[in-house]
Amino acid sequence: MARIAVAATAPFGADVLRRLASRHEVVTLVTRPDAPRGRGRQLAPPPAKVVAESLRIPVLQPARLTRDVCIHSHHLDAVVVAAYGLLIPEDLLGEPLWLNVHPSLLPRWRGAAPVERALIAGDAETGVTIHETVKELDAGPIAAQQSFPVGLDDDAGVVFERSAGVAAELLDQALGGPTDFRPQPGEGVTYADKITAADREVDLSRPALEVHNRVRALSPHIGARATVDGRRLTVWRTRIVDGELELLEVQPEGRRRMAYEAYLRGLR
Numbered sequence: 001m002a003r004i005a006v007a008a009t010a011p012f013g014a015d016v017l018r019r020l021a022s023r024h025e026v027v028t029l030v031t032r033p034d035a036p037r038g039r040g041r042q043l044a045p046p047p048a049k050v051v052a053e054s055l056r057i058p059v060l061q062p063a064r065l066t067r068d069v070c071i072h073s074h075h076l077d078a079v080v081v082a083a084y085g086l087l088i089p090e091d092l093l094g095e096p097l098w099l100n101v102h103p104s105l106l107p108r109w110r111g112a113a114p115v116e117r118a119l120i121a122g123d124a125e126t127g128v129t130i131h132e133t134v135k136e137l138d139a140g141p142i143a144a145q146q147s148f149p150v151g152l153d154d155d156a157g158v159v160f161e162r163s164a165g166v167a168a169e170l171l172d173q174a175l176g177g178p179t180d181f182r183p184q185p186g187e188g189v190t191y192a193d194k195i196t197a198a199d200r201e202v203d204l205s206r207p208a209l210e211v212h213n214r215v216r217a218l219s220p221h222i223g224a225r226a227t228v229d230g231r232r233l234t235v236w237r238t239r240i241v242d243g244e245l246e247l248l249e250v251q252p253e254g255r256r257r258m259a260y261e262a263y264l265r266g267l268r
Contacts, residue, residue: 001025002077002175006048007065011221012160013083014047016101019168020080021055024175030071032085033061048083065089078175081133082167090135098133099174100140103163105129105147107184109192110138115159117192119150119217120199122209126150126159128166130174132181141181144170153239155216195222202226202235208245212238223251233263 006017007030020026029052037044045053052059062069065086071079081088082101092098104114106129111117118126127147132140146166150159173179195218202214202224215224215238223234228247236257237249247260 003027003075004175005030005071005076005079007031007079007081007084007086007088008048009046009085010083011047012103012164013101014051015161015164016080016082016167017048017057018051018055019164020171021051021057023168023172026052026055026057027076028058028060028071030060030062030065030069030079030084033063065092067092080171088133093133093135099143099171100131100133100138101167101171102129102131102138103127103160103167104192105145106131106138106142107187107189109190111192112194114192115156115163116195116199116217116222117190119154119156119159120214122213124150126163128163128170130167130170131184139184141183143174143179143181146170152212153216155219155237156222157220200225204228204245208240208243211245212240 001024003025004020005028006020006026008014008017009032017026017029029048031046031048034043034045036042049059049061060069065088076096078097078099080099080101088098102114103126104118105127109117115126125147127145129142130144131142134140148162148166200218200222202211204211204226215235218224219236223236226233226235232253234251235247236251239246239248249257250260250263251257252263
């Protein structure tokens with residue numbers, strides 16, 4: 001059992017934190033400050049904070065990470081970074097070891113949205129990489145890596161959940177003793193840019209597989225947007241049958257998610 005701190009914010013990081021807390025001594029969580037969310041824009045805690053408080057793990061929420069945050073005062077074996085969302089200053093790296101959890105097979109899909117970009121690209125395989133955190137984005141030497149297949153109908157939620165489970169197992173290896181780091185290959189580097197509003201737009205006249213991949217990449221956490229018979233819908237689930245795209249779950253503006261068949265019945 002290792003003595004660690006975790007830097008995490010988003011749901012994926014919260015899932016990794018929950019799994020690590022059952023296997024290691026997590027002495028503190030570093031996460032981003034509470035922020036306005038939802039239609040009412042009320043102040044809400046990040047998902048990782050919710051998990052930490054449920055497990056009675058102390059929480060730090062600096063607007064930016066500095067030595068004043070006092071992570072180093074805990075005599076840690078490592079700091080695990082998982083979907084934290086803020087820059088780790090170079091002067092903090094080193095002692096203790098900082099390990100980043102990245103849900104892709106680095107060097108493919110460095111950056112902010114590796115799961116979404118892998119699905120949009122139609123990758124049949126992805127995985128998790130545990131690497132040393134360095135100044136350059138997701139470029140540190142690899143401590144552990146494991147791949148897994150991606151099914152045609154797996155969405156981002158499925159891939160993130162599977163990745164969190166794999167990450168916990170790989171971190172057991174990396175935190176269990178001396179680790180042989182290997183440099184990332186210089187070839188095969190791709191970047192997973194942050195998802196933008198333009199990325200959410202889907203043209204249903206495009207090839208069925210292309211549309212299906214984008215929809216599942218943005219589900220269940222972001223949502224693809226399309227115009228269907230002149231009406232704007234968020235499209236949450238689709239499938240391909242005999243080469244044709246079928247809509248399965250949609251959300252009209254200002255309404256809840258529903259089966260596409262139920263939506264059509266409501267138009268009659």
